[in-house]
Amino acid sequence: MGWKRKDLLGMQDLETAEITDVLDTAVSMKEIASREIKKVPTLRGKTVVNLFYEASTRTRTSFEIAGKWLSADVINFSASGSSAEKGESLLDTAKNIEAMSPDVVVVRHKAAGAPALLARHLRCGVVNAGDGLHEHPTQALLDLMTIREKKGHLEGLNVAIVGDITHSRVARSDIHGMRKMGITVTVAGPPTLIPSQCQELGVKVSHRLEEAIAHADVIMMLRLQHERMQGGFIPSIREYSRVWGLTLARLSHCRPDVLIMHPGPVNRGVELSPEVADSKYSVILEQVSNGVAVRMAVLYLLAGSKGA
Amino acid sequence: MSLLIRNGRVVDPAGGVDAVQDVWITEGRIHRVGRGLKAPAGTETIDATGKVVCPGFIDMHVHLREPGFEYKETIASGTRAAAAGGFTAVACMANTFPVNDNRAVTDYILARAKVEGVVRVYPIGAVTRNLEGRQLAELAEQAEAGCVAFSDDGQCVMNAELYRRAMEYALPFGTPIISHAEDCDLARGRAMHEGFVSTELGLSGQPSAAEEVMVARDIVLAELTGAHLHVAHISTAGAVRLVREAKARGVRVTTEVTPHHLVLTDEAVRGYDPNTKMAPPLRTKRDVEACLEALADGTIDCVATDHAPHALSEKEDEFTEAANGVVGLETAVPLLLDRLVRPGVIDLPTLVTRLSTAPARLLNLPGGSLASGAAADVTILDLERPWTIDPGTFRSRSRNTPFAGFTGTGAPWMTLVAGVAVTP
Numbered sequence: 001m002g003w004k005r006k007d008l009l010g011m012q013d014l015e016t017a018e019i020t021d022v023l024d025t026a027v028s029m030k031e032i033a034s035r036e037i038k039k040v041p042t043l044r045g046k047t048v049v050n051l052f053y054e055a056s057t058r059t060r061t062s063f064e065i066a067g068k069w070l071s072a073d074v075i076n077f078s079a080s081g082s083s084a085e086k087g088e089s090l091l092d093t094a095k096n097i098e099a100m101s102p103d104v105v106v107v108r109h110k111a112a113g114a115p116a117l118l119a120r121h122l123r124c125g126v127v128n129a130g131d132g133l134h135e136h137p138t139q140a141l142l143d144l145m146t147i148r149e150k151k152g153h154l155e156g157l158n159v160a161i162v163g164d165i166t167h168s169r170v171a172r173s174d175i176h177g178m179r180k181m182g183i184t185v186t187v188a189g190p191p192t193l194i195p196s197q198c199q200e201l202g203v204k205v206s207h208r209l210e211e212a213i214a215h216a217d218v219i220m221m222l223r224l225q226h227e228r229m230q231g232g233f234i235p236s237i238r239e240y241s242r243v244w245g246l247t248l249a250r251l252s253h254c255r256p257d258v259l260i261m262h263p264g265p266v267n268r269g270v271e272l273s274p275e276v277a278d279s280k281y282s283v284i285l286e287q288v289s290n291g292v293a294v295r296m297a298v299l300y301l302l303a304g305s306k307g308a
Numbered sequence: 309m310s311l312l313i314r315n316g317r318v319v320d321p322a323g324g325v326d327a328v329q330d331v332w333i334t335e336g337r338i339h340r341v342g343r344g345l346k347a348p349a350g351t352e353t354i355d356a357t358g359k360v361v362c363p364g365f366i367d368m369h370v371h372l373r374e375p376g377f378e379y380k381e382t383i384a385s386g387t388r389a390a391a392a393g394g395f396t397a398v399a400c401m402a403n404t405f406p407v408n409d410n411r412a413v414t415d416y417i418l419a420r421a422k423v424e425g426v427v428r429v430y431p432i433g434a435v436t437r438n439l440e441g442r443q444l445a446e447l448a449e450q451a452e453a454g455c456v457a458f459s460d461d462g463q464c465v466m467n468a469e470l471y472r473r474a475m476e477y478a479l480p481f482g483t484p485i486i487s488h489a490e491d492c493d494l495a496r497g498r499a500m501h502e503g504f505v506s507t508e509l510g511l512s513g514q515p516s517a518a519e520e521v522m523v524a525r526d527i528v529l530a531e532l533t534g535a536h537l538h539v540a541h542i543s544t545a546g547a548v549r550l551v552r553e554a555k556a557r558g559v560r561v562t563t564e565v566t567p568h569h570l571v572l573t574d575e576a577v578r579g580y581d582p583n584t585k586m587a588p589p590l591r592t593k594r595d596v597e598a599c600l601e602a603l604a605d606g607t608i609d610c611v612a613t614d615h616a617p618h619a620l621s622e623k624e625d626e627f628t629e630a631a632n633g634v635v636g637l638e639t640a641v642p643l644l645l646d647r648l649v650r651p652g653v654i655d656l657p658t659l660v661t662r663l664s665t666a667p668a669r670l671l672n673l674p675g676g677s678l679a680s681g682a683a684a685d686v687t688i689l690d691l692e693r694p695w696t697i698d699p700g701t702f703r704s705r706s707r708n709t710p711f712a713g714f715t716g717t718g719a720p721w722m723t724l725v726a727g728v729a730v731t732p
Contacts, residue, residue, distance in 0.1 A: 012508070090626060111626030112510040113580025132628065134510025169510055196513060197504040 003301040007119040007126040010135035011176035019180060023145050025297035026290065032069060033292060043072035046103040046303045051094070052129070053079040053109040058264055058288065059129050059138070063106050066295035070304070075102075094118045103303040107131075112169075125302035133169050139263055140173035142294040144181060146287050147218055150259055155182035160212045161203075163222030163244065163271055164193040164233075170263045171222060175201050188212035189244065192233040209244055210253065218259045221246055221271045237270055247273045251281065259283050310334045311727055312347040316356030316688065320363055321661040322677035331361055333684040336726035341678050354729075356688055359721055362660045363678050364396025364685030366667040367637060369461070369486075369540055369564060369612035372398070372429070375416060376405025381617040381705050383417065384424040389615070389637040389704035392732035394720025396685035397428035397675060398615075398637075399667075401461040402439065409434035409445035414453040426730045427723070428685070430456040430673065435474045435485065441465045444474055451481040456671045459486035461540055462587075464522055466492050468529065475535035482672060484536040484562070489522035489547070490514075490587060499628050501589040505574045511627065516544040516595070519588055523547040527554045530561055538670065539563040541614050543588040545598035552607040562670050564612040565599050567640045568710060571647050572596075576710060582623045582630030583710040586616065604654045609666040611659075613640045617706030635704050639711050641687075642695050646716025649691075684727035691718045703732050 003021060011019075032040055048067040052060050060076065067074035077097065090109070097105060104125040107115045112132030119126040130136040148154050159178055165171045165187045178185050179202050187198060188206040199205050206212040213219050224240055234240045246260070260272070260281045268274045277284065313331040318341060320326075330345040331338065347353070367390060373381035381389075390398050400417065402408035408417065414431050421429035433455035434445045439462065447458060458478055464487075465471045475485050495514040500506050502513025523539055527550060530537035542548060542563045554561045568586065573593050576584045584590060602608040616633025623630050641663070648654050654662075664687070668676025674683040697714045699707035723730045 089621065089624075091624060109626065111628045113627045116580055117626065132510050133512070172508070172510055195507040196502045196515075197507055200504045201507065 005302070008137055008298055008302065009115050009119060009126065009128045011137045011140045011173045011180070012135065014180070016180045019141070019144065019177060022141050022294065022297050022301065023148060025301060026141070026145050026293040029296035029300070030290065030293035032296070033289070038069050039071060040069065041071045042300060042304050043067065043070040046072045047101065048072045048074045048104045048106060048299060048303070049097055049102040050074065050076045051097065051105050051107045052077070054130070056108055056130070059108065062291045063129065063295050066292050066299055070296055070299060072299065072303070090114060090117065091121060094122055098122050098124060104299060127298060127302065130169055133167055133172070135173045136169040137173050138291070138295055138298055139170050140177035141298070142287055142291040143174055143220070143261060144177055145290045145294055146261065146283055147259065149290070150283060151217060157183045157217040158186070158215055159183050159218040159220060160186045160188060160216040161220045161222065162188045162209060162212060162246070164224055164228060165189050165198065165222070166193045166195045167225065167228070168222050174220060175203055186212050186216070190234060209250065213250070213254050215255065216258060217255065218261060219246065219254070220261045222263065223265065223267055224271050241270050245271055245273060246276050248275050248279065251276060261287055264288070309336070309727065310347060310351045312345060312351050312353045313356050313361055313686065313688070314353050316359045316361035318361045318678065319657050319660050320678040321657045322363065322665045323679055325678070326657055331678060331686065333727040336684050338678050338680055338682045338684050340680060354722070358692070360656065360689040360691060362687045362689065363664040364675050364723070364725070365394050365641065365663040365687045366397045366673065366675060367395045367613050367615065367640070368399040368610060368667040368671055370398045370400050370615040370637065371403065371617065371633070372400040373617060374404065374420060375413065379619055379705070382424070383420045383429060385703060385705045386615070386617070386637070387421070387425040387427045387429060388732040389635070389702060390427045391723045391730040392703045393637040393639070394641040394687045394689065394723055395427060395637060396687060396723055396725050397430060397673065399430040399432050399456055399671060401432050401459060402434040403462045407434050407438050409437050409439070411446065411449045411453040414450055414455055418454055426732065427725050430454070430671065432457045432459050432486065434458065435460045435465060436470065439463045441467055441470065444470070444477060447474070447478055447481065451483055455483065456673065457484045457486050457538065459488065459540065461486060461488045464488050464490045464492055468525060471526070472529050472533060475529055475533040475537070479533070479535060484538040484670060486538045486540050487522065487526045488540050489519050489526060491518045491521050494518035494521070499585055499589070500577050501574045501591050503574060503592055505577060509577065509580070514589065516546055516591065519544050520546040520550060523550050527551070527559055527561055531559050534560065536560045536562070541566050541569065541588055541612070542599065542608060543569045543591050543595060545595045548598045548602045548607060552602065555607065562609040564610040565603060565608050566614045567611060567636060567643045568634060570596060570599055570603070571643055572710060580627040581710065582625060582627050583634060583708050585627060585630055585632055586614070586634050587632045600653055603662060604658065609662065609670060611640065611644060611662045612667070613637055617704055618708045619706060623708045634708050634710055635702065635706050638702050638704060639697055639709055641689070642697070642716055642719045643711065643714070645689065645691065645718030650718060684724060686724040687720060688722040689718065690721035693717065693719045693721065695719050
């Protein structure tokens with residue numbers, strides 16, 4: 001099928017066939033990364049603006065490399081030192097950027113719905129690189145790519161997502177994407193970190209780590225933000241780590257071919273013990289590599305496959 | 309000055325009237341209501357054949373924004389919006405700048421209303437100084453100056469001891485204490501209702517409990533003090549249940565609901581339109597059904613709009629950053645007629661009671677009835693008039709409505725204050 005969307009705002013909007021389209025495109029993009037000269041002319045003359053209102057190293061760098069390997073001109077615009085600090089509204093900033101005729105704007109923002117607001121007002125493509133607690137679709141796509149690469153398929157797998165589900169846009173995007181691809185998803189964490197009526201998203205909810213991971217093909221561990229203690233969500237990092245941290249001892253009861261994933265950055269010793277993070281089960285760095293391929297695919301589909 | 313409104317269907321619940329009659333007005337007051345009245349030659353007449361003639365509607369919860377926020381609304385523009393929407397009187401909340409927590413501001417509002425207002429304006433005074441929840445405002449002087457109720461609307465007075473004292477202190481004035489029931493800790497920073505929709509949208513939600521724990525507390529305090537508690541903008545099934553139960557026990561509690569909480573659910577927030585953001589937030593279908601049932605059975609006494617104008621720049625923003633509130637004066641009556649009366653959820657006399665008789669009674673205002681001698685504040689409705697909501701036509705200075713593009717049938721036709729038709 002041909003890609004028809006102007007924007008990529010969330011996994012919830014995507015059809016199964018579109019997800020497969022991105023993943024297949026990403027596989028061919030990954031081949032470029034293995035070449036000695038990592039550059040193709042596909043997006044030459046196209047401009048990609050990274051509009052980041054929230055700190056990010058990995059995602060911004062990943063989009064930047066993706067754009068550069070495709071020969072796009074990539075401009076990084078971060079909120080610090082920009083008009084955002086002078087009180088310009090998001091929409092005004094975006095309209096100013098649009099006046100410079102970019103082809104794709106990649107936006108990260110702390111407010112859920114901010115990319116949707118931009119997409120409504122801008123003629124160019126908008127990619128959501130994470131909006132508040134809402135979605136982070138390219139993360140879900142790279143997770144799916146990594147799982148498919150390692151397991152050979154997606155349909156019928158069991159994935160456990162463990163940790164702070166409430167405050168995780170990765171969890172929301174993963175849930176939507178995985179369910180569309182036929183994966184059974186279990187989310188697990190203390191009840192304070194499981195969002196309201198979560199099971200209506202079509203997932204199982206567990207409040208016990210051992211139960212959630214027992215039959216999992218993939219365990220996705222989420223980062224615990226240290227400020228969660230202030231909101232009264234957990235009493236202490238220490239207790240969280242003891243109850244919810246993944247250790248080799250706990251892994252010994254899991255499937256021998258289980259994959260450990262993490263959207264990064266990892267709190268070593270909190271949600272993952274260092275031994276687990278560096279173990280043969282861990283595919284955390286493959287996720288990062290696949291992230292570039294997936295973002296190349298997304299930029300290509302939004303900016304390159306039309307009018308070419 | 310004499311005026312005869314002829315041949316309309318007169319709906320006056322206070323007088324038990326629902327029949328085709330004439331309304332004869334002299335000197336700004338209702339002179340007589342009856343069939344085939346013979347007014348002296350030269351009396352101006354309005355042919356209301358096919359229309360509905362009611363006691364003037366009173367919106368007991370609006371924000372006129374003046375003084376201090378005239379870029380959002382003024383007393384002139386807000387009262388014109390009221391007249392266009394079929395309201396003959398409004399009660400305006402205290403969160404102006406400066407706050408209406410003293411006689412000088414109350415005097416100012418009343419003076420401006422006298423010069424520029426086209427409907428009656430009744431100020432509501434702050435309960436605490438500067439709405440800070442620390443120290444009582446000068447309630448006696450404000451009552452004397454003309455405040456008809458007291459409220460820190462927009463803020464919840466979290467200190468139960470202080471709220472108890474406010475209720476006690478206000479007892480001699482006969483003014484209700486209007487509670488913005490929203491536990492600050494449960495609600496802080498949470499832009500919508502907590503439930504499945506908030507989970508999907510990734511917006512932090514506030515649970516119904518944020519409202520219900522405060523309604524429960526305030527009912528208990530009203531019981532302790534004997535005060536008249538009025539719960540503003542009730543929105544949850546649980547809060548409705550608490551009020552119903554308290555009324556059954558004889559506690560002096562009344563409540564109001566907004567049109568948007570009767571017509572929309574949290575599903576409307578999908579799309580992140582900041583015009584669906586308000587406090588309390590849009591709730592679930594179950595809550596809407598409970599509010600409709602309570603409106604029909606009288607547990608909910610009034611409909612009030614919580615008309616909350618905001619400039620476009622304050623609303624065209626990230627959902628989490630956008631200001632709370634929507635305008636309501638010019639959309640309330642059409643929506644209520646089309647969505648509630650037309651399908652028979654409530655009948656027309658009940659709606660008139662909720663919009664006129666009840667708010668007049670509970671704020672001790674003139675109006676709310678077409679009895680001889682009453683102020684000739686009259687709202688005339690055209691139940692057959694089709695409408696499409698177009699914010700571009702609003703008299704309000706602001707356009708923040710979630711109802712743009714809504715269509716329906718039945719709207720206000722004419723608004724008379726003290727016997728004079730108001731041109732909005």
